[in-house]
Amino acid sequence: MNLANMKRSETTEQISLFNWARANEAFIPELRLLHHVPNEGKRTNGAVLKAAGLKTGVPDLSLPVPRGGFHGLYIEMKFGSGKTTKAQEEFMALLRQQGYKTAVAYGAEQAREIIRHYLARAAGFDLVNCEEAVKMFDYCEGVAVDWAPCEKCEFYKANREKGE
Template sequence: MTEAQHQTCVFKWAAQPSIRSKWPCLKLLHHVPNGGKRDKIEAAHMKQQGVKRGIPDLDLPVARGKYHGLRIEMKDDTGRTSIEQDWWLGELREQGYFCEVCHGWESAVRVLEWYLGLGEFRL
């Protein structure tokens, strides 16, 4: 499976009625579309509009436990993070976010379930 297919599976899992009723806040889970191939003009426009290399793929802006939110960098079974992705993950961790690199959709689901099970945000 490709990274995109794994990511699609995460959203299919999150959209299931039984999952959505257990964790209604999953309605806030979204993809940050920074990747993909673009021509030079479109890439320049995206950069002017604030697109930055390395932003994690998935964002769940829901505070849990001691974390301000969850960020997931999706990879296929053999994918590796780039220097920019490692930088963003480190910076976001310093700001109080839980960040994880997930190889495959099952890994991302396990992280989401663990994170959502942390309970209410507390300092």
């Protein structure tokens, strides 16, 4: 999808985020689970959707990956001067009570930072290192820093074993 001709909005920021996630899911496999909860907009079949379980206030993005004592991550996307609604604040509070991490992101870059921080595999390890690591023939060559936990990285181990 060409975003160049689209006016920037919450939707284009979300598309940009998912383009990033798809481009990196081979090296950060948890990104395969990131998904959008289509809960916004006006619909002609709104009553049917509500009867089928549509709920007001559910955050836009869900990443069902446990990390750092949380069961998963929910992100509400906003753009520009957008504000969370009372229903969104209440739903996120309920999610936090159940052990989920919640966040509000104003744009794709902020959402990426939230996800990178949430999925970090070790203290002080920024997933941007995995994104920027040298990759040849779809194999990660590892991260060129001493403290990177590549030996613990499932993707790195699997690819190293394939290459040996």
